[in-house]
Amino acid sequence: MKPQMKFLPVYASVAVLLLSACAQLQSGADPVVVRAEQITASAYDTMETFKKYEFDNRATLEALNPKIETYANVIRRNGKRWLQTARSETMAYKNNRTSENKANMNTAIAVLQEAIHQIGLYMAQAGASH
Amino acid sequence: MSPQLIIAAIDGIIALMGLVTKISDNAKQDHEWTKEEEQAVDAKIAQIGTAPWDQDTGK
Numbered sequence: 001m002k003p004q005m006k007f008l009p010v011y012a013s014v015a016v017l018l019l020s021a022c023a024q025l026q027s028g029a030d031p032v033v034v035r036a037e038q039i040t041a042s043a044y045d046t047m048e049t050f051k052k053y054e055f056d057n058r059a060t061l062e063a064l065n066p067k068i069e070t071y072a073n074v075i076r077r078n079g080k081r082w083l084q085t086a087r088s089e090t091m092a093y094k095n096n097r098t099s100e101n102k103a104n105m106n107t108a109i110a111v112l113q114e115a116i117h118q119i120g121l122y123m124a125q126a127g128a129s130h
Numbered sequence: 131m132s133p134q135l136i137i138a139a140i141d142g143i144i145a146l147m148g149l150v151t152k153i154s155d156n157a158k159q160d161h162e163w164t165k166e167e168e169q170a171v172d173a174k175i176a177q178i179g180t181a182p183w184d185q186d187t188g189k
Contacts, residue, residue, distance in 0.1 A: 023160040033162045037171075041159075044174060045152040053145045055183035057138040064138075069189050076186045080178040087172060094162065123142070 032102065036090050036109045040083060043112035047079045050119045071122050075115065082111050 025031055054061060054072035061068045086108040093101040163171065178184060 023158050026161040029161050034159055037163050038156045038159050041156040041171065042153045044171070045149055045156070048178075049145050049149045052181075052183040053142060055185075057134075057141055058187075060132075060134045060138040066189070069187060073186050073189055076184055080175060083175045083178070087168075087175065091168070123146070 030097070032105075033090065033094060036086070036093075036105055039109050039112055039116075040086050040090065043086070043116055044083055046116050046119055047075050047083075050123070051075055051079075065122075068122050071118060075119070079115065082108070082115060086112055 025034055051072055054068055058069060086105075089101070089105040089108040093105040
């Protein structure tokens with residue numbers, strides 16, 4: 001069991017590495033926007049995966065580490081709003097590429113990056129807590 | 131080692147492997163989203179809260 005669960009942080013690390021690997025962009029594409037959209041999509045996928053994993057294994061994970069359920073609830077309460085904020089700020093920047101709009105978009109994206117990071121930590125704790 | 135722990139471990143590995151695949155696909159994005167792609171993502175986000183795993187347990 002323990003070696004299997006120890007793979008969880010490994011996969012999370014791989015995911016982070018993949019996220020940081022940028023594709024060659026098409027001509028005219030703004031790398032800041034592309035990265036914001038990549039992170040938005042990945043944050044959605046990460047949140048959905050984490051919530052479902054916690055739901056499917058709640059009793060077991062609660063015994064291993066109750067903080068996993070607590071953070072899954074944080075995502076349930078805030079994740080949709082965080083994603084919608086990122087989308088609206090990204091659209092605002094795409095429609096009017098000012099430094100202020102760029103800063104607002106980056107702030108919203110940083111919230112998503114932190115959520116991805118926290119989910120990775122909690123998944124790692126699940127692997128380390130038994 | 132309980133059967134539940136084994137199931138949770140396997141489920142976690144499968145979930146994370148699927149997530150790695152999705153994030154890898156996201157990283158291949160080489161253009162700003164089109165209107166259609168924006169609408170598809172917004173529609174997925176709008177659906178958050180409707181799945182069984184979206185229910186807040188209050189903890």
